[in-house]
Amino acid sequence: MTTRPDDTSPDAPAPAADPASPPRSAAPTSLAELERRAASRRGQPAYGHDALIACDRLVRVFTTDGVEVQALQGLDLLVAEGELMALVGASGSGKSTLMNILAGLDVPTAGAATVAGRDLLTMDARARLGYRREVVGFVWQQTARNLLPYLTALQNVMLPMQLRGGRRRAARTKAAEELLSMLSLHHCRDRRPHQLSGGEQQRTAIAVALANTPSVLLADEPTGELDSHTAEQVFTAFRTANEELGTTIVIVTHDQTVASEVRRTVAIRDGRTSSEVLRRTERDATTGQESLVSREYAMLDRAGRLQLPTEYTTSLGMAHRVLLELESDHIGVWPDHTADGAARGRGEGGDGDESGG
Numbered sequence: 001m002t003t004r005p006d007d008t009s010p011d012a013p014a015p016a017a018d019p020a021s022p023p024r025s026a027a028p029t030s031l032a033e034l035e036r037r038a039a040s041r042r043g044q045p046a047y048g049h050d051a052l053i054a055c056d057r058l059v060r061v062f063t064t065d066g067v068e069v070q071a072l073q074g075l076d077l078l079v080a081e082g083e084l085m086a087l088v089g090a091s092g093s094g095k096s097t098l099m100n101i102l103a104g105l106d107v108p109t110a111g112a113a114t115v116a117g118r119d120l121l122t123m124d125a126r127a128r129l130g131y132r133r134e135v136v137g138f139v140w141q142q143t144a145r146n147l148l149p150y151l152t153a154l155q156n157v158m159l160p161m162q163l164r165g166g167r168r169r170a171a172r173t174k175a176a177e178e179l180l181s182m183l184s185l186h187h188c189r190d191r192r193p194h195q196l197s198g199g200e201q202q203r204t205a206i207a208v209a210l211a212n213t214p215s216v217l218l219a220d221e222p223t224g225e226l227d228s229h230t231a232e233q234v235f236t237a238f239r240t241a242n243e244e245l246g247t248t249i250v251i252v253t254h255d256q257t258v259a260s261e262v263r264r265t266v267a268i269r270d271g272r273t274s275s276e277v278l279r280r281t282e283r284d285a286t287t288g289q290e291s292l293v294s295r296e297y298a299m300l301d302r303a304g305r306l307q308l309p310t311e312y313t314t315s316l317g318m319a320h321r322v323l324l325e326l327e328s329d330h331i332g333v334w335p336d337h338t339a340d341g342a343a344r345g346r347g348e349g350g351d352g353d354e355s356g357g
C-alpha cells in the first residue's frame with residue numbers, strides 16, 4: 001500500500017503535526033536544549049486554536065466492578081465553525097462517550113476538549129449548566145429524550161428559551177414560530193408529540209435544540225428509528241439549520257445515506273479517530289459537468305501514529321511489522337516478507353507489536 005500526498009484542499013482542518021515534539025526515541029537532552037524547545041513552542045498557536053471543537057488526546061476510562069474500560073484512548077478531533085459532519089464507527093467504538101463529553105454531560109478522564117472556547121474539563125457546575133443551555137443543543141435517537149409529551153411543538157421549542165430567560169413571551173413565541181416554519185413544521189405548532197409522525201418529532205427536536213441559537217448542534221443517531229424516506233427529511237432539516245443559521249452540526253450515525261451526504265465523515269475505531277472521508281464537488285474542465293468526488297484519508301495523530309484500515313492490512317497480509325520506505329513524495333508501506341516477519345504473521349513467534357500503531 002502506498003499513501004499518496006493530499007492533493008486536495010479539504011475544507012476541514014486536519015490535526016497539525018507538532019514540529020516542536022522530539023522523536024520518541026530521542027536520547028536524553030541537555031537543559032539548554034529543553035529550554036530552546038520550550039521557547040520555540042511558546043510562540044506557536046495551541047493545537048486547534050482556530051477550531052470550534054477541539055479534542056486533544058481525549059481519554060475516558062470507565063471503571064465498573066474494578067474492571068477498566070478505555071472508551072476513548074487519546075482521541076484527536078477538530079471541527080471548524082460552520083461544518084456539518086458525521087461520526088461513524090462500530091458499536092462500542094466510543095461515539096456516544098464522545099458525544100456525552102461534548103454535550104457537557106460527562107467529563108473526560110484526561111486530555112483536553114474545548115467547544116466554542118469553553119474548556120470542558122474545568123467548567124464548574126454553574127458554567128456547565130450555562131454551556132448546556134446556550135452553547136450546545138442535542139438531538140437524541142429516542143423522542144422521549146427530546147420532547148416533553150404534555151407540551152405542544154411550539155411549547156416544547158419555547159421551553160429552553162424560557163429556562164434561559166431574558167426574552168419576553170411575545171419574542172419567544174415569534175422566535176419559536178420562525179424555527180418551526182424554517183423546518184416546515186408550522187402545521188405541527190399546536191400538536192403534542194404523540195400527534196406527530198416520527199420524522200416530525202425529530203424535526204421538532206431539532207427546533208428545540210436550536211431554540212437558544214447554540215454554536216453547536218450534536219445529534220446521536222437522530223434517524224436510527226426512521227425509515228429511509230423520513231430519515232432523508234430529518235437530514236434535510238439538519239442541512240437547513242446548518243445553511244440558514246450557520247450552526248455547526250455533528251451527527252453520530254449508522255445511516256449510510258446521512259454519512260454519505262455530508263462533506264466530512266470521521267470514523268472512530270477503538271476510542272480514536274482512525275480515518276476520514278472528504279467529499280467535494282469537482283467541475284470537469286472541458287464539459288463543465290459537476291460531480292461529487294470522495295477520498296478516504298487516514299488520521300496521523302500527533303505522536304505520528306497512523307491507523308491503517310483493517311481491510312487494507314488483511315488483504316495484503318500485514319501484521320505486527322511493516323516495511324516503510326520514504327520516497328520523495330510519499331511513504332511506501334509494504335508487507336514484511338522477511339522470514340522472521342512471515343513467521344510472526346503466522347503467529348509462530350515474537351510477542352511484541354512493533355508497528356507502532
Ligand SMILES: Nc1ncnc2c1ncn2[C@@H]1O[C@H](COP(=O)(O)OP(=O)(O)OP(=O)(O)O)[C@@H](O)[C@H]1O
Binds near residue numbers: 071089093095096
Ligand atoms: N457508563 C459506562 N460505564 C462503563 N462502561 C461504559 C459506559 N459507557 C460506555 N462504556 C463502554 O465504553 C465503550 C464505548 O461505548 P460507547 O457507548 O461510547 O460506544 P458507541 O460507539 O457509542 O456504541 P454504540 O454505537 O453501540 O452506541 C464500550 O465498551 C462501552 O461498554
